[in-house]
Amino acid sequence: MKAKGKKFLFYAALILIIVIIDFPIYWMIKSSLTSVDKMMTREVSLGITELDFSSYANIWNGTEYASQLKFKNYLWNSIIVVLSSSAISIAIATLAGYSLARFKYKHRNSIAQGILYVYMFPQMILTTPMLMLVIKLGLYNSLLSLILVYCTFSLPYSIWMMRSYFNVLPKELEEAAMMDGCSKLRAVWKIMFPLALPGVVATVTYSFIIGWSNVIYPLTFITDESKKMVSIGFLSLISGDMTPWNGVMAAATISAIPVVVLFMFFQRYLIGGLAAGSVKS
Numbered sequence: 001m002k003a004k005g006k007k008f009l010f011y012a013a014l015i016l017i018i019v020i021i022d023f024p025i026y027w028m029i030k031s032s033l034t035s036v037d038k039m040m041t042r043e044v045s046l047g048i049t050e051l052d053f054s055s056y057a058n059i060w061n062g063t064e065y066a067s068q069l070k071f072k073n074y075l076w077n078s079i080i081v082v083l084s085s086s087a088i089s090i091a092i093a094t095l096a097g098y099s100l101a102r103f104k105y106k107h108r109n110s111i112a113q114g115i116l117y118v119y120m121f122p123q124m125i126l127t128t129p130m131l132m133l134v135i136k137l138g139l140y141n142s143l144l145s146l147i148l149v150y151c152t153f154s155l156p157y158s159i160w161m162m163r164s165y166f167n168v169l170p171k172e173l174e175e176a177a178m179m180d181g182c183s184k185l186r187a188v189w190k191i192m193f194p195l196a197l198p199g200v201v202a203t204v205t206y207s208f209i210i211g212w213s214n215v216i217y218p219l220t221f222i223t224d225e226s227k228k229m230v231s232i233g234f235l236s237l238i239s240g241d242m243t244p245w246n247g248v249m250a251a252a253t254i255s256a257i258p259v260v261v262l263f264m265f266f267q268r269y270l271i272g273g274l275a276a277g278s279v280k281s
Contacts, residue, residue: 030048034052055247070226073228083208101166115159130221141221149217215232
């Protein structure tokens with residue numbers, strides 16, 4: 001009986017935690033499906049009382065209160081920046097991670113730890129020096145500036161993740177391939193890289209998620225409306241008492257869909273990548 005009571009309390013606590021975590025998401029979706037008139041009333045209902053998709057149509061087509069928005073441009077800009085920065089990060093992280101895992105040279109572990117410490121710096125602290133550097137390079141208000149800056153916070157952790165993956169792969173496979181006549185580079189490309197593919201997928205997924213949701217850098221480096229990212233593009237809808245909250249929630253819901261879909265497809269790789277990255281090696 002005592003065991004059953006503990007089990008009941010465990011599941012009750014688990015359900016409560018899930019409800020608390022997921023309630024803001026539910027409320028966002030519910031609000032996006034509510035008409036403007038009901039959004040402005042004092043009546044509060046926890047259930048979904050109507051299915052009004054007009055806010056989604058307004059956001060997507062740029063009509064009514066969303067006439068100044070270029071939401072499709074925001075999505076396209078985000079896709080370009082996040083995919084480009086993720087591709088650059090994984091290319092560098094794979095080479096750097098392999099080097100830190102396989103080659104023996106002085107201060108190798110210190111370099112690996114230093115890379116991880118760089119990741120721990122808050123983005124807010126780095127915003128001002130990054131902005132000054134971007135302005136001096138003549139890249140202000142361009143998507144290229146975001147691509148390069150995004151690499152600065154995705155690359156350190158990506159290197160650490162790839163290093164962890166290469167560390168757990170057996171060296172004997174690589175050595176056997178080299179004994180059969182493969183060069184070092186060919187053995188890495190043909191043997192080690194395919195084995196590390198789950199780590200590559202996890203790293204790319206992670207880079208995509210943190211890049212897609214980033215707000216600080218797009219808000220700082222981009223002022224042109226047509227070059228804004230989806231994470232900040234719909235913030236112009238917020239204007240005090242006149243804010244169309246159903247439209248804001250609809251835009252937020254659409255913005256979250258790519259990340260949710262990506263996570264659903266690659267969650268097992270992402271969880272495995274986080275687990276591998278937590279192993280001290």
